[in-house]
Amino acid sequence: MARYALALDLGGTKLDAALVAEDGSVLAASRNRRPTGRAATPADLESAIAETAAHALARLPEDAEFVGVGIGSAGPVDVATGAIHPVNMPQLHGFGLADAARRAVAGVLGHGDFATRLRHDGGCLALAESWIGAAAGSRASLSIVVSTGVGGGIVVGGAPIGGASGNAGHLGQMVIGELTLEELASGPSSVRWAQGEGWSGETGEDIARDAAAGDRIARAAIERSAALVGLGLANASTLLDLDVIAISGGFSRVSDDYVDLVAAAVRRIAVLPYAQATRVVRSALGDEGPLVGAAALVLR
16 A cells, blocks of 8 residues: 655745655655745745645555645744744744644544644755755755755754754855845845845846846856855865755756856865765755655654
């Protein structure tokens, strides 16, 4: 009998849901999403959870064993209580996400005999990469997302490292100089920097297009972001002794060589040989990584 989990991935702009099998494959027909956003309220999220969970569970194969709900959320999260305090959704601070998901799924299934587990989204992504992604087989790995925000997670010996409260891996909130890495190197931050240098575009996609066409400022914005991410990762690898770092997120695809630029910065900035030797690679999972990792919380 095949085992499936319901995976929920809550971010600053959307709630994704899907059924994930025990081999890490996402059941495509079950995948669906609802918008969230900075103005999202508890009632909005309750409704989104109910709708996405019902859609996904309606596609559960008849002969499948349902093992539980795995949830990855924008953080910080409170693993002990199942509540969340997402930086970019202030009205959801203190929202009991794990309990809300459990109620919604129990309402569909007619029982509550299943596991429910919560981690922050970066930790879920890191777990997925170490399970079936670019960091599979590694001893110590880190996964980072460079997109509208910057986040990440850590896995050592196949287990996600949450730290004292479950929030280890919030790389975007590390301070470099007077600003956080997210404030310096994310997609929107890079756009603002380029505009301050006289560039006239408005989005990360515009940076990608103009850099490819030879625009000097757009290219400089890409190189600046990659160098700053490399600085943060050189420090992280020195601290954690990583053998693999996997990079994903929309802004990491702003140029074909973005990951190579980050890798070069890690080698240039890291002082110790073991940190210089850390492999920096592109994610092997793409947009499905957070869902796969959320499901892994109950499947593995």
